[in-house]
Amino acid sequence: MARNEDLGAIVSIGDELVIGQSLDTNSRWLSERLTDHGITISEHVTVPDELGAIVSTLRRLVDRSGVVIATGGLGPTADDLTREAISVLVHEPLIEDQESLSLIRGWFSRSNRAMPEQNRVQALRPSSGIHIQNDNGTAPGMHVVVGGANLFCLPGPPSEMKPMFEEYVGARLTRSRERVVRTAIFQTMGLGESEIAQRLGSLMARDRVPLVGTTASGGIVSVRVRYEGIEPRERVDALMGETEREIRAAVGEAVFADGPEPLAAIVIGRLRQNGQRLSVVESCTGGMLGETLTAIPGASDVFLGGWLTYSNEMKERLVGVPSELLQRHGAVSREVAEAMACGGLTRSGADHCLSVTGIAGPGGGSPGKPTGTVWIGLASRSVTSDCRRFLMRGERHVVRQWSVTSALAMLDLRLRNRSSLGLLRQQDP
Amino acid sequence: MARNEDLGAIVSIGDELVIGQSLDTNSRWLSERLTDHGITISEHVTVPDELGAIVSTLRRLVDRSGVVIATGGLGPTADDLTREAISVLVHEPLIEDQESLSLIRGWFSRSNRAMPEQNRVQALRPSSGIHIQNDNGTAPGMHVVVGGANLFCLPGPPSEMKPMFEEYVGARLTRSRERVVRTAIFQTMGLGESEIAQRLGSLMARDRVPLVGTTASGGIVSVRVRYEGIEPRERVDALMGETEREIRAAVGEAVFADGPEPLAAIVIGRLRQNGQRLSVVESCTGGMLGETLTAIPGASDVFLGGWLTYSNEMKERLVGVPSELLQRHGAVSREVAEAMACGGLTRSGADHCLSVTGIAGPGGGSPGKPTGTVWIGLASRSVTSDCRRFLMRGERHVVRQWSVTSALAMLDLRLRNRSSLGLLRQQDP
Structure with missing residues (x-):
């Protein structure tokens, strides 16, 4: 498949996710952020701590996406294999980054501890890769360009991953200038999902622009309107406005909120x-x-x-x-x-x-x-x-x-x- | 890749998941269940409500797995495309299942409502497929055999998905009789993940049998021991016991619980x-x-x-x-x-x-x-x-x-x- 610059994918790495011991909340969070940046997510993939699986998944996704974000596998232990996987992917040996090493030492010395020798591996990166500073933990992130795709590897713990995304990744997300992505959400209560769908009728046709979809969760049925394309912004505004009016005419009495606010x-x-x-x-x-x-x-x-x-x-x-x-x-x-x-x-x-x-x-x-x-x-x-x-x-x-x-x-x-x-x-x- | 009967994969279908509007909790739950049944999960994939993406993902996974479980996309609306995707995958047109149709009508009549015409599509299945009865909603599940793989399609809402898994899917999971999968978990508190790893030392080698790994979450570092293979059960018991003793010797003071119990x-x-x-x-x-x-x-x-x-x-x-x-x-x-x-x-x-x-x-x-x-x-x-x-x-x-x-x-x-x-x-x- 040819690479689409506006397409993104998210990879979560870790045995604990694949065997169901932990719940992956990073993918959802990253999806929201990437969508806000106008990137269309093609898929989320979760793979175990296995070098082969990590490499083949990343390779498949960088071949077709403009942006791939991977989380996890950057810890100090032997089952943290993201560094090695990137090394295989870009055909470069890992080198020790001296600045990262001193930041990691600094992290430990702030709590009056010596850096365990184990943590030294976290200072490794492929030679063409850039380390992303981690202010909330010991694992630096990594940014590498593979073919034409930007691959960002971030730590698994949300408290480290999120600030790193906000401070580094968000600013580097490029997209085609002419591409427009717009989302509107109406939360409804009191009507079942099939009743909502019946009232919306042809608004929910799969070939309609913008696309209208519904999701039911915890007693709330959300109606989503989504535009992705290259029409002029004024035209998109008109299309979105018109669709919104039709939705309100059909199910307005059940709408209690515009937008995704809880x-x-x-x-x-x-x-x-x-x-x-x-x-x-x-x-x-x-x-x-x-x-x-x-x-x-x-x-x-x-x-x-x-x-x-x-x-x-x-x-x-x-x-x-x-x-x-x-x-x-x-x-x-x-x-x-x-x-x-x-x-x-x-x-x-x-x-x-x-x-x-x-x-x-x-x-x-x-x-x-x-x-x-x-x-x-x-x-x-x-x-x-x-x-x-x-x-x-x-x-x-x-x-x-x-x-x-x-x-x-x-x-x-x-x-x-x-x-x-x-x-x-x-x-x- | 050749099909491995003991390999499983999980697919979540829905725009709301891919754009980050909803959090996928099904994959984790299913992973735990499949792992309990001795199935090794190779990956989780989340795809949008797009026919092409659903079909190509399912095809890739059924080609190499013994079991694939997909959730979502079985609702009554136009963006619910799992039925169509299966029809494409198995090259069979969809037929209306009369028994399912009457069960769906029955669901509505129990709350004194007529079935909206919209819900009729939920009675469709490919001719070789089997519908799985849903006691907690209108969407029947589907069980189809594609090549040698068992593909189960379950509804997205956890309250419908889980009982359907327990009542139907669990009983039909086959595995090679000689294959043994064993997991043990020790929860620790008070030592950092890298300190735990340093104390465990060579126990965490990637080629060790059984494999030992760690995960940090919410202040707790869990040490996991996992065996997958075909050695005799007595030998596996001995290996697991020996590994457990070594873990206790290294980090026992920090262990507050055996097993994954919260x-x-x-x-x-x-x-x-x-x-x-x-x-x-x-x-x-x-x-x-x-x-x-x-x-x-x-x-x-x-x-x-x-x-x-x-x-x-x-x-x-x-x-x-x-x-x-x-x-x-x-x-x-x-x-x-x-x-x-x-x-x-x-x-x-x-x-x-x-x-x-x-x-x-x-x-x-x-x-x-x-x-x-x-x-x-x-x-x-x-x-x-x-x-x-x-x-x-x-x-x-x-x-x-x-x-x-x-x-x-x-x-x-x-x-x-x-x-x-x-x-x-x-x-x-």
């Missing part, structure tokens, strides 16, 4: 704008709702905190759920969800309080309350509290994730003064 | 054995510690719950941190961490209480307390409380993740009566 960030933005504050009382999610909110930098402006009332004892003691309610209705009930939300509201002094109580599984279900039954409560100052029951299908993690999404969606609807929660109906994954 | 599960197991209960008081982790604990089914036996004291106001009001301490030492200090842990211990009635307060960033740091400064407190009944300061480098998510790991490690050491916390030193990612 629902937690949207809700935090709305609360900040209103000058309002939020607290939470979590049972089956055990902290996941708070964690999701506080994953957003600046959440402290609006998020006060809350309670993890995992046991019934804590529901009574911490937020004052009456024990009669727990006995009569059970912990997973409208009454308890409401008491949790109201108890949290008054005790926190917040403007809104979300509560979640449910059966995440795998055990704990009964015929009347099957696994996946979740009650979510929302109490707000001077507004009637609202409690909704959801029946979620899926394993423990899915039920908890959907519970968090549904809780945030209930709050989002209230913050937009949509008193009718019609679009947030009982959800089946 | 630290949270280990801690919960120890608490259960002791008949003890735990509560938490979280500031910068905002719920992540509770979430990590409650991700383990059965956590309710030992985890009572706790407080998210994200604001100073909540630290005072909920767990009684004196406002003088907050004013004099700041929220991120030994004194406040200790007050949080002790306040949580007495108010929860638990046997142990962990507290976390820190600066996760990106903002909020100062010269005296840089971003990444985290204090962790552990209060226990009738034992002096213990507070430790960590300086973690990395972005917000990394600092929070390491804080959770470090908190669990502090508790783990206490539960093992290691009064010296020497191995849990200040950590740099």
Whole structure:
């Protein structure tokens, strides 16, 4: 296949990824960044710590891409083979880079340690390669040009890889000037993916320009619009605008956000704008709702905190759920969800309080309350509290994730003064 | 390359994965399962919703593997192209499977809805293919034999993919009877990856049998031992045992767990054995510690719950941190961490209480307390409380993740009566 300068590929290297011991999050992050830079990703590949596999994968991808980014295999141990693979790929022996060696020594001396001899290999690079300085670890990155392709090798740990990408790689990504890549995303809730598709109709034809696609994840169906081509920018703007209007006409009532911003960030933005504050009382999610909110930098402006009332004892003691309610209705009930939300509201002094109580599984279900039954409560100052029951299908993690999404969606609807929660109906994954 | 019956490959299909909008978690999960079945994974590949890319990737992989598992692209919309790709791959037109069609109709009628016409395409399969029933969604899976390879196409949503794998695919994975695959994992804490490697020395040689490798993630360095071959089982047992003894001799003091079980599960197991209960008081982790604990089914036996004291106001009001301490030492200090842990211990009635307060960033740091400064407190009944300061480098998510790991490690050491916390030193990612 001929090389396409605007085409990129991502390679993750490591036995721990291939055997499933670790989850690769680098590829996703790099994809987002490359896409932002106007590069079209043709594929992600994950290969084990085997010299032959690394070399043949890199060779296949540099032959057809303008940019290849590899992560992993730059550590100090014998199973870190990326340096050797590049040496084979570019037919050059490895040489010791004196500047890199002194940076690695410096890294250890900053914590008053001598550099283990083991780490010396990290200073090796092929003679035509450039080392990329690592301010967050010992492994320098590498930049080599193979044929016409730029190959960047970055360390596997995200805390080292990301700053190196931002500081070095991003600035060196070239692309054809006339090529235009544009993406728009609309997040919807309340309609199934097939209903969205049916309403969008011919908008989703595979030969349409721009292309429209959908993805369902955690209770949210995202509609993506994507243009890639060489038409004049004004024409692209017109095409994108027209497609957006058609999407809004078809499914606008279900759209709760433009763009890929997570629902937690949207809700935090709305609360900040209103000058309002939020607290939470979590049972089956055990902290996941708070964690999701506080994953957003600046959440402290609006998020006060809350309670993890995992046991019934804590529901009574911490937020004052009456024990009669727990006995009569059970912990997973409208009454308890409401008491949790109201108890949290008054005790926190917040403007809104979300509560979640449910059966995440795998055990704990009964015929009347099957696994996946979740009650979510929302109490707000001077507004009637609202409690909704959801029946979620899926394993423990899915039920908890959907519970968090549904809780945030209930709050989002209230913050937009949509008193009718019609679009947030009982959800089946 | 000649086909190797014991070789497997995993393909993820979807624009949302390739452009980085969604994170692929299926490949990791499938890798673990296939490895358990004695299959050696040669690679993971992620491709966009493009017929050509899907067909050429599948063709390349079925030519050399015994098993290929593809996920995604089985939805009802026009960008779901897996059915068509298989049709091209096996040179067969698609036919409508009447049984699948009635199952899909049944899926909708169970929620009192008519099947949207759109979903009809999900009943299509190549004539030699077998549909795999989906009890958790509308998309049937597909099983086709291409050349000598078994190709399984499963839906993308994990809640549909996983049960389909467990119920259908797992039972059909064949392997050469004489082939043996064995994996052992030791999790360590307190030594850097290069120190571990230096101590392991020649154990990590690339030509050693079994192979020994290391991976660092979230403050934990895992040492993996892996055997793949055709030697008699007794011989393999002896080789694995001998390697294990050598690893323990070299780094045993840092090993806190055999096997891949997460630290949270280990801690919960120890608490259960002791008949003890735990509560938490979280500031910068905002719920992540509770979430990590409650991700383990059965956590309710030992985890009572706790407080998210994200604001100073909540630290005072909920767990009684004196406002003088907050004013004099700041929220991120030994004194406040200790007050949080002790306040949580007495108010929860638990046997142990962990507290976390820190600066996760990106903002909020100062010269005296840089971003990444985290204090962790552990209060226990009738034992002096213990507070430790960590300086973690990395972005917000990394600092929070390491804080959770470090908190669990502090508790783990206490539960093992290691009064010296020497191995849990200040950590740099």
